[in-house]
Amino acid sequence: MTTYDPERHAVLLADYCVTARPGDRVLVSGSTLALPLIEALHRVLLQRGARPVVRLSYPAQTEDVQRFASDEVLDSLHPVEIEDARALDASIRILTPTPPAPDIDVARAARHRAAQAPVAMSTLHPRWNLTLYPTAFGAEAAGMTLPEYEAFVARAMFLDTPDPVQKWGEIRDFQAGLIGRLAAADDVHLVSEGTDLHLSVRGRTWSNSDARRNMPSGEVFTAPLERSANGVAHFDLPTLYGGRVVRGITLTFNDGEVVEARAEEGEDVLRAALATDGGSRYLGELGIGTNVGIQHPSMNILFDEKIGGTVHLAVGQAYAENGGTNRSAVHWDMICDLRKGGTLSLDGEPFEVNGQFV
Known part of the structure; x- marks a missing residue:
């Protein structure tokens, strides 16, 4: 069975997807569930002479913001957040499938997404990438075992080929x-x-x-x-x-x-x-x-x-x-x-x- 290799994934992201260059300030964001890929990406970006900015979140962090944030925090960004996002040269966001949160107020969730629009990757710079790290819940949702799901992810990215x-x-x-x-x-x-x-x-x-x-x-x-x-x-x-x-x-x-x-x-x-x-x-x-x-x-x-x-x-x-x-x-x-x-x-x-x- 094809195996998923976070090191190969990291090289593909850095060299092909965002073409990391010396001096680039590259955001790497994802939850702690993706640590193997985040660590590999951090190393690869440093080896390319880039300046990686790693932002970790815990798996339910976004949901907690939507549950507990005040209206002001939910509906707006701090100016520093916007300026920091504009100072990036490239960004890589790593998805980690997790169980749905059925108790989230859908209207509050929509307000939060609207507030985040000014720092969306696609509006800030042309070099951005959205990818995924295989998780146990992702495998369950897909109706696969974790090894099967990891192989599925690797095949979809052509990580199973000599030259992706x-x-x-x-x-x-x-x-x-x-x-x-x-x-x-x-x-x-x-x-x-x-x-x-x-x-x-x-x-x-x-x-x-x-x-x-x-x-x-x-x-x-x-x-x-x-x-x-x-x-x-x-x-x-x-x-x-x-x-x-x-x-x-x-x-x-x-x-x-x-x-x-x-x-x-x-x-x-x-x-x-x-x-x-x-x-x-x-x-x-x-x-x-x-x-x-x-x-x-x-x-x-x-x-x-x-x-x-x-x-x-x-x-x-x-x-x-x-x-x-x-x-x-x-x-x-x-x-x-x-x-x-x-x-x-x-x-x-x-x-x-x-x-x-x-």
């Missing part, structure tokens, strides 16, 4: 071919069980996600025109949002805005997220997963949105690099599995059928 950077280069080239067709498209029509949605990507730029910002990756994405989505979208893969399971989401769009929202489980979380701010009811992203090394969901969006044969839509924040103008503290990816009989068409021509590119 070369493999990501191959994915980049394949995705560039997809973008060649997508860049000429206007109308995108998504059809699957419970889904019949039109949206426009006319004039928008497509990004080739080759794991420099998400490790693992394997997707192409853009920002739909903000007022273009019309129809119904059903998302059949469950997600975790703010530590809560949300399952069976159905959104109805009218001229870009979510006008009706339902969920089979976690509907209160869905409604709270959509009420966060003026941009949280509009789409910020359309993404197409290409990573065939990820074949089944693991209840972690970093992996699940990359599954080859799936499409995801995100409500909320759009990336300016794609031409998107929607702004929000929310960016929630929701996944539709085309492998079960779905079709993605571009200007009336099939582009992906049953999870296979035409």
Whole structure:
């Protein structure tokens, strides 16, 4: 069985994902559960001449802020926090899957996420990466043993290959071919069980996600025109949002805005997220997963949105690099599995059928 090696993971993050250079101030943030990877990253960054800034948290730290913080602390950042974040050259955030916290007030959690928006990695500097360290709960959520889950994570990142950077280069080239067709498209029509949605990507730029910002990756994405989505979208893969399971989401769009929202489980979380701010009811992203090394969901969006044969839509924040103008503290990816009989068409021509590119 493939084994997960935090040392190989650290080298890939430092050298490929953020390209650490001498003198760079690189933030490494994650919970104590990820200590083996954090220690390895600290060593590798020092060897590259960088200045690592390590910020450890305990596993339930964010939830405790959302439970116990005063309104002032919950809803705002100290000026020093903002200035310190702006002084970073690059950042690596390590996710460590932990059990959901069912007693969190979803409205307070949404307020906290909104307050953190000014120091979000994607708004501060171009060199940032979001990755994951395999935990026992992550394995349980994915329906695997811990060794199986560690192997799953390693395969998804191509850490099991002699040269992971070369493999990501191959994915980049394949995705560039997809973008060649997508860049000429206007109308995108998504059809699957419970889904019949039109949206426009006319004039928008497509990004080739080759794991420099998400490790693992394997997707192409853009920002739909903000007022273009019309129809119904059903998302059949469950997600975790703010530590809560949300399952069976159905959104109805009218001229870009979510006008009706339902969920089979976690509907209160869905409604709270959509009420966060003026941009949280509009789409910020359309993404197409290409990573065939990820074949089944693991209840972690970093992996699940990359599954080859799936499409995801995100409500909320759009990336300016794609031409998107929607702004929000929310960016929630929701996944539709085309492998079960779905079709993605571009200007009336099939582009992906049953999870296979035409």
